Amino acid sequence: MLSLEGVTVDNGGFHLRADLAVPKGARVAVIGPSGAGKSTLVEAVAGFLPVIEGRVLWRGRDITHDGPGARPVAMLFQDGNLFPHLTVAENVGLGLRPDLRLDAAQRKTVARALARVGLEGLGARRPAQLSGGQQSRAALARVLVQGRPLLLLDEPFAALGPALKSEMLDLVAELAGETGATLLMVSHDPGEARRIASDVILVAEGQAHPPEPTGPLLDDPPEALRAYLG
Amino acid sequence: MKLPLRAGGKGAPRKKVLWLHIGHYKTGTTALQVFLAQNRKALLRAGLDYPEQGQAHSKHSLLAFALYRAAGVETLMHGYARPETPEEVWDALFDALRASPAPAGLVSSEEFMRLGAHPAAARRLAAIVARGLPGLAELPSGVWRAAGVSLAVSLASTALLLVLALPMAAALTRARRGWIDLVGLLGLATSPLVIGTGLFVILNPVADPFALALPVTAAVNALMALPFALRILVPASRETVNRHGRLALSLGMQGAPFARLVWLRRLRPQIGFAAGLGAALSMGDLGVIALFAAPDVATLPLEMYRLMGAYRMEAAAGAALLLLGLAMALFWLFDRGGRMHVEP
Numbered sequence: 381m382l383s384l385e386g387v388t389v390d391n392g393g394f395h396l397r398a399d400l401a402v403p404k405g406a407r408v409a410v411i412g413p414s415g416a417g418k419s420t421l422v423e424a425v426a427g428f429l430p431v432i433e434g435r436v437l438w439r440g441r442d443i444t445h446d447g448p449g450a451r452p453v454a455m456l457f458q459d460g461n462l463f464p465h466l467t468v469a470e471n472v473g474l475g476l477r478p479d480l481r482l483d484a485a486q487r488k489t490v491a492r493a494l495a496r497v498g499l500e501g502l503g504a505r506r507p508a509q510l511s512g513g514q515q516s517r518a519a520l521a522r523v524l525v526q527g528r529p530l531l532l533l534d535e536p537f538a539a540l541g542p543a544l545k546s547e548m549l550d551l552v553a554e555l556a557g558e559t560g561a562t563l564l565m566v567s568h569d570p571g572e573a574r575r576i577a578s579d580v581i582l583v584a585e586g587q588a589h590p591p592e593p594t595g596p597l598l599d600d601p602p603e604a605l606r607a608y609l610g
Numbered sequence: 611m612k613l614p615l616r617a618g619g620k621g622a623p624r625k626k627v628l629w630l631h632i633g634h635y636k637t638g639t640t641a642l643q644v645f646l647a648q649n650r651k652a653l654l655r656a657g658l659d660y661p662e663q664g665q666a667h668s669k670h671s672l673l674a675f676a677l678y679r680a681a682g683v684e685t686l687m688h689g690y691a692r693p694e695t696p697e698e699v700w701d702a703l704f705d706a707l708r709a710s711p712a713p714a715g716l717v718s719s720e721e722f723m724r725l726g727a728h729p730a731a732a733r734r735l736a737a738i739v740a741r742g743l744p745g746l747a748e749l750p751s752g753v754w755r756a757a758g759v760s761l762a763v764s765l766a767s768t769a770l771l772l773v774l775a776l777p778m779a780a781a782l783t784r785a786r787r788g789w790i791d792l793v794g795l796l797g798l799a800t801s802p803l804v805i806g807t808g809l810f811v812i813l814n815p816v817a818d819p820f821a822l823a824l825p826v827t828a829a830v831n832a833l834m835a836l837p838f839a840l841r842i843l844v845p846a847s848r849e850t851v852n853r854h855g856r857l858a859l860s861l862g863m864q865g866a867p868f869a870r871l872v873w874l875r876r877l878r879p880q881i882g883f884a885a886g887l888g889a890a891l892s893m894g895d896l897g898v899i900a901l902f903a904a905p906d907v908a909t910l911p912l913e914m915y916r917l918m919g920a921y922r923m924e925a926a927a928g929a930a931l932l933l934l935g936l937a938m939a940l941f942w943l944f945d946r947g948g949r950m951h952v953e954p
Contacts, residue, residue, distance in 0.1 A: 428856060449862025460857055465875050465952075479867040526861075 382425070382530060382562060384588075387434035389417075389424040396420045398588035399434075400581065404529075407556060407563040408591050409573035412583035413608045418566045421581070421588050422532050425564065426455045438530065449478070454528040454561075456536035461519035462507040468518045469494065469503030475526035493521040497551065513544045517551070524555055531556060533565035549576050570598050570609060584608070626707060627714040632722035639720045643668040646718065654905040657920070659715040663706035664699060673699055674721035674731075681730035687721070700738045709752040711905060711913070713920035750922075753929045756913035757936060760893055763828045763909055764940060767892035768885050770832040771839055775884060778836075779843035780873070783851050802897030805830050810901055823902035827909065831892035838891075839884035843877060850876040882948015886941035893937040910936070 382402040389396045396417035402408055410418045423429045425436065427448035436444045443451050454475075462471045472490045473482050482490070494503050497517040499510075507515050516537055523531060533552065537545045553576040556563045564581075567573050573580055579591035584604035601609055633639060646653065646660045647668035653660055664670045675690040676699040707715045725732045809826050813819045819826070850873055858868045874881070896911035903912055910933045917926035 426860060428859070447862075447864075448856075448859040449864065453860070455860045457856060460853055463854060463857070463872060466871070474861050474863065474871075478861050478863040480871060 381437075381439060382564075383435075383437040384425075385435045385437065387424070387436060388432050389420055390430050390432045391417070391420045391423075394420065394586075395432075396424070396583070396586055396588060398424075400588060400590035402562060402564065402579075402581075402591055404439075404562055405560050406579055406591070407553065407565075407577050408579045408581055409565055409567045409577035409594065410581045410583055410588075411567055411570070411573060411605070411608075413604075416583045417586060417588065418583045419534050421583055422455075422534050422564060422566055425451075425530070426453050426532055427451050451530075452528050453530045453532055454523045454526040455532040456519055456523065456534065458535050458538060461536060462515060464507050466506075467503060468499065468505050468507065468510065468521075471507070471518060472503070472522045472525055475522040475524075489525055490521075493524045494518075496524060496555075497521045512540055513548070516540065516544075516548050520548070520551060520555060524559070527559065529559075529561055531561045531563050533563070535566050535568070545572075546575070552576070574598060628707060629714065629716040630722055631716060631718035632725070633720035634723055635720045637720075639669070639718065643718050646716065651905055654710075654712055657712050657714060659707060659710040659712040661703060661706045661710070661715055661717065663703050664717065669719045670703075670717040671719040671721040673703065673717060674719050674724070676700075677731040677734050678721075678724065678728060680734055681728050683724075683728055683731070696734055697738055700735075705751065708750050709755065711752060711908060711916045711920075713922070750917070750925055752908065753910070753913055753917075753925065753932065756908040756910045756929070757932055759824065759908065760910040760933075761936065761940075763824055763831070764889045764892040766825075767828040767831040767835075768889045768944070770828060771835050771888040772881065772885060774832060774836055775839040775843055776874075776881070779840055779847045779877075780869070782840065782844045783847040802830050802834050802895060803901070805833060806898030806901050809898070819902050820904040820907075823899060823904065823907055824909075826902055827895070827897075827899045828892065830898045831895050832888065834895070835884075835888035835891050838887055842880050842884045842887070846877050846880040847873070879948045879952055882944045882946070885948070886944030889940040889944055890937040893940060894933060 381404050384398040384400050387398045389398070394417065398421060410421060412418050420429060424431055427443075427446060427450075431444050434444075435442055438452050448455075462468075463474075466474075469487075469490050470480060472493055473480055473486065476482060476486045476489065491500075491503065494500060497520050499514060499517050499521065502510065502514070502518075507518065510518065519536065531552075537548045540548065549572060552563065552565075555561075563577075565577070567577075573594055577594050580594050580597050581591045582589045582597070582602070582605050597605070598609075631639075631642070647665065650660050650662070661670075664673045666672055671687065672690070672692065675686050676692065676694055676696040678686060679690065679692075680696050703717065725735065806826065809830065810819050813822060813826070854872050854876070858864065858872055863871065894911055896909075896915060899909050899912050900915070903909075908916065910929060914926050914929040914933060917923075917929060
């Protein structure tokens with residue numbers, strides 16, 4: 381379980397408050413108007429923004445002051461999820477060892493992860509030699525080998541077309557289901573949330589609300605969400 | 611006796627003069643020879659080489675003995691019985707003079723007096739001199755040696771530049787302003803001669819500055835190039851950290867793995883450019899070396915300068931062309947090496 385206890389996040393003067401808990405294995409969409417603080421919430425959980433009040437707990441362990449790499453978190457950003465000068469296999473391998481000194485077993489793990497996301501045999505390529513969808517799959521392969529129990533997505537598929545985006549989200553949902561990971565994903569699209577999210581965290585007016593089941597919330601949205609959904 | 615070693619070719623003939631001091635016996639020759647040998651370095655700075663080649667007991671009698679022995683003379687001082695031919699002995703002398711920075715040489719032996727008594731030996735010397743002349747017209751071997759020295763200084767200076775600039779660029783990526791910036795600017799704000807003079811004053815009591823001429827030149831050159839290198843590296847470093855820092859942090863890559871796998875590799879074009887610039891700057895520098903260099907040590911720019919001082923303009927022009935070629939080649943190699951196989 382991920383708990384944010386009386387948390388205030390500082391994002392360059394903008395403050396976001398959160399007091400909520402996400403059950404283990406849940407698939408949660410973070411929805412709200414632009415600029416309300418969706419990315420701020422996710423980045424605070426990932427450890428990129430300072431928490432100036434309250435505590436962040438993972439399974440009861442205080443991770444408020446842990447560095448991003450020390451958290452039980454794998455994250456995909458809006459862009460720049462692969463190093464362009466490294467091969468696809470090296471990019472995936474970084475999820476196992478940050479210094480890339482992989483042994484034979486770890487190289488096999490990388491190859492298996494690439495095969496799992498449909499990139500079998502493409503490990504020697506550079507990201508620029510892959511299509512946008514393939515690049516997303518490569519990043520997901522790294523998330524897979526990282527084996528972190530908490531997966532954060534900050535709209536990594538925003539640049540893909542609608543069909544490809546749905547395909548990627550289905551793959552994410554599949555992978556999260558296989559590994560039992562808890563999923564927290566920023567989203568602009570209620571349809572997307574209905575498609576894969578069990579719960580929704582509404583972020584509005586500097587406040588992140590506790591997760592509520594997706595269907596009922598979207599069917600009968602509160603005032604702040606209604607204004608956003610239109 | 612004076613032998614004008616005249617070289618052929620277009621324009622004004624270039625001369626290196628070789629003086630032969632031929633005696634007579636019992637006229638104070640030994641005192642003169644010992645004085646010349648003991649003041650070899652001072653004479654060299656004044657433009658006169660009293661070469662070690664062919665010298666024994668402060669005098670150059672070996673040059674004469676070889677001629678007499680070849681001409682069948684049997685009574686030779688000190689039981690001279692060396693196997694070298696006169697050609698070998700004299701060519702070695704010519705080579706030494708060719709390599710010398712001085713425009714003139716002097717060899718001294720009262721034994722040359724006996725040339726008058728042995729026409730065969732005199733004719734042999736005349737033939738040797740006539741044969742040895744054309745070689746002097748070629749690029750002096752001192753130029754090639756100086757080019758090798760310059761190359762070594764330039765590469766050492768470039769290595770030092772990178773050792774200084776890379777950690778400073780990394781630090782500057784985080785701290786926007788501060789003392790590191792000022793250290794980097796030190797090179798820009800002062801001339802190499804000022805830094806060199808300062809180092810000379812500091813080093814003089816603890817070490818022989820002349821022995822340290824080349825290391826000091828390399829160090830000062832690296833310092834001079836440092837601000838340029840930082841101006842090239844820091845913006846690229848900031849860009850790399852902005853673009854890839856979060857991903858690296860989320861993967862726990864901080865420290866050495868980030869430097870090795872991301873930072874150095876993303877900065878390779880800028881590192882190549884900075885190294886090329888540093889190498890070319892060092893190659894062409896005529897600052898500290900002019901202060902520190904002993905007469906027998908020269909970088910290519912200093913050798914060129916000395917050749918001009920000796921009115922050997924064509925040899926100096928050849929050295930200048932070599933200098934230009936080497937500086938451009940170094941820059942091209944580093945810059946090109948940095949930009950090869952670079953991903954967007």
